[in-house]
Amino acid sequence: MDKDLYIYNSLNNEKEKFEPINPNQVSIYVCGPTVYSSSHMGHARSAIVFDSIVRFLKFIGYKTRYVRNFTDIDDKIIQRANEEGKTSEEISEKYKEEYIQDMKNLGCATPDYQPSVSENIPEILNLINEILDKGYGYEKGGDVYFSVKKFSRYGELSNQSIDAIIENTRLELNPNKEYDLDFALWKKAKKNEPYWESPWGNGRPGWHIECSAMSRKYLGESFDIHGGGRDLIFPHHENEIAQSECISNQKFANYWIHNGLININKEKMSKSIGNIINIKEGLKAWNKNIIRILFLTHHYRTPVDLSDKKLEEIKKSLLNLKKKLKTNNATSSNFKELWVSAMLDDFNTAKAFGYYFKYINDGKLSDKSEIELKEFEETMGVYGWRDEILASDEIEIVNKDEIEKIILERNKARENKEWEKADLLREKAEKMGIKLVDNQNGTTWEN
RNA sequence: GGCGGUGUAGCCAAGUGGUAAGGCGAUGGUCUGCAAAACCAUUAUACCCCGGUUCGAAUCCGGGCACCGCCUCCA
Structure with a gap:
């Protein structure tokens, strides 16, 4: 690597030079889905963004250790199970498998580790115990809470003071909490809820603690990059920091990368609006590479508006490229140099793709410029688009x-x-x- | 209200101090019976508004306006 990589760090909202803890290795943890329903295009974007980031880190010579978790114990899963008359496990297993298949269909490389909460209960119990030992939490009526006031850096990631948060947060009324902002590390099981045994009685982990426990298990107490959708900044990531750093006294993650969210026809994609598009539906209508390229032609932090019109545009541009690749004869250019420098600047895939289009259009890349094309396409995870781009909507054989x-x-x-x-x-x-x-x-x- | 983000051509979107990438669309030309495709060319004196700093700003600073996100489960 002869050039430096810069990453926009959500911790301080500044672009910083990337310096991994170990010179040649990058550890990265990304928050995966809560598996209570089919995953949607928002999950797709996050996965594609981090897939391209990890691919690029490898491309510039780093060894990577990439962890993405499944949250498979959660109130919503329990609710869904009750609605469908199934067990929580049946629900979470079903959607976990679906997610894995969806990721494959999107052309995302499998992370090195995909741990589930249910497989890490001992690690979680240990961590909660340590937090209690250190005086950062308390047990009350079978629940265990984290004492937010004891962690002085609380609010660092979302850049808010505790006072401001308390003033602005719609708080869950809970008489067990000593302070309204405190959050659950362990929740006592209600009747008919799945549970695990613990020193505080039967219950399940709270949301947040799993990521602290699993990142520690797979990456250590301090690691390089933590990623996720920007909606996770508060409270999820804020709470992860508190839980982890109160124990380790080290920086939990050095760089926080948050991807932007999805709009559907300029409207927020949400359950209440009812405009959620599942990955499966998306892939039925659009080739995976069209979806990937739509996301990657936007900077990862900006919102992306998803619409048939946009996807149609991407498709057209790819069809144009495809024709040009066939007729060009170019063999060399400074294409590689340019797209690599774009990527070194906070993973600017949009700029990198600009060069890609330009160079093919200008006749500076062709099917014969194999090495350059291949390196770029593999790094973006769109290798093979030339063969696949039409496959999604081929018309039945005609007479x-x-x-x-x-x-x-x-x-x-x-x-x-x-x-x-x-x-x-x-x-x-x-x-x-x-x-x-x-x-x-x-x-x-x-x- | 607190925190964060965004505002660049018809649409989308890069660009974080040196004079506006790229895509889609559109227009003109070549070709064609006409189309289509292909190829060639053109397509923002200008970056929400007003001030300021600077030799120089879309880019930095101050003040507005508009839109969006998080603050409740969320990728």
Whole structure:
């Protein structure tokens, strides 16, 4: 690596030079889904963003240790299980598998570790015990809470004072809490809820503690990059920091990367609006590379508006590129240098893709510029788009004989300058989903 | 109200001090019976508004305006 990587760090809202704890290795933890329903395009974006980041880190020579968790114990899972008359485990397993399949279908590389909360209960209990030992938490009525006031840096990530938070937060009324901002490390099991045994009675982990426990297990008490959607900044990531740093007295994560969220037709994607698009639905309508490229042609921190119009535009631009790649003869350029420098500047995939389009359009890249194309496409995870881009909507096989007949008939009409008849025949073919194209070598067709 | 973000051509979107990447669309031309495709060319004297700093600002500072997100579960 002869150049430096800069990353916008949400901790201080500044772009910083990236210096990993170990010179040649990067440890990265990304918050994965709570598996209580099918994953949606927001999950897709996050996964694609961090997939390209990890790919690039590898590309510039780092070894990476990439962890993405499953939150498979949670109130919403329990609720869903009750609604469907199933066990929580059945629900979480189902959606975990779905998620793994969705990620594969999106072309995202599998993280090195994908731990689940349910598989890390001992680690979580240990951590809660340590927090209690150090005096940062308390048990009350079978629940265990984190004492926010004891952690002086609380609010560092979201850049708010405790007073400001308390003033502005819609607080859950809970008589067990000593202070309204305190949050649960362990929740006592209610009747018919799944539970694990603990020193404080039967219960389950609170939301937040799992990420502290699992990141510590797989990456240590201090690691390089922590990622997730920007909606997780408060309270989730704030609470993770408190839980972890009160024990370790070290910086939990050195760099925080938060990806922007998704809008659907300029409206926030949300349950209440009812405009959630699942990954499966998205992939049914659009080739994975079109989806990836839509996300990667936006900077990872800005919101992305998802619409058929946008995806259609990306598709068209790719089809144009594809044609140009075939006819160009270029073999070398400074393309690599440019896109690498774009990526070194806070993973600017949008800029990198700008060069990609420009260079192909200018005839400086072709199918023959294999190394440069391959390196770029593999880093973006879009390798193979040239072959796949049309696969998503190929029309059923048409009757070739019929078409040949139409072409012959039409060409005869054209020879006789019977233009009206010729146009009618072209329209007829169009109705069959076939486009007739006259070129120097005669008439060809495509669907 | 607190915190954060955004405002760049018809639409989308890069650009964090040196004179506006890229995509889609549009327009003109070549080609064509006409189209389509392809190819060539054109497409923001200008970056929400007003001030300021600077030789120089979309970029920095101050003040507005507008929109959005988080603050409740969320990627």
